[in-house]
Amino acid sequence: MEIKVLGTGCQKCKEVEKLVREVLAEINVPANVEKVEDIAQIVQYGVMLTPGLVINGKVKVSGRVPNKADIKKLIEEEK
Template sequence: MKQIKVLGTGCRNCEITAKIISQAAAEAGVEIELEKVTDIAAIMGYGVMSTPGVVVDGVVVHSGGVPGPDQARAWVREGADSAG
């Protein structure tokens, strides 16, 4: 199962980002574990200075704005086909 974290303080853009990722996973039929990280020290620990940030399986893949739906679909599908 893919682990995805949305890094941010709970602002509107962070909430939108979480929704986009959840929707992309549902559309793709991929099960994910989505976690919202709101602790500033934890966010900075990933080196993210501008939120929202997105971490997929421990790797920062995005920061500084709301990702597009195509980006989110790519994150949830990446490796899903071979994850049998």
């Protein structure tokens, strides 16, 4: 599973990355988590508001910090 956290390094972006890693540990799902901070790459996903969350190439969240339950659901949908 490929997970990308899109954001330029703001506190909300760091929070999303932290929550994603916590959820992955809790549900024991292996995944490659990457932080994408390059504006050009973020825009390629069509994300105009960060933080963004991309799972297996699909934009799942943009412009907000999802809670752990939301993240878990999104990851399980892509398993």
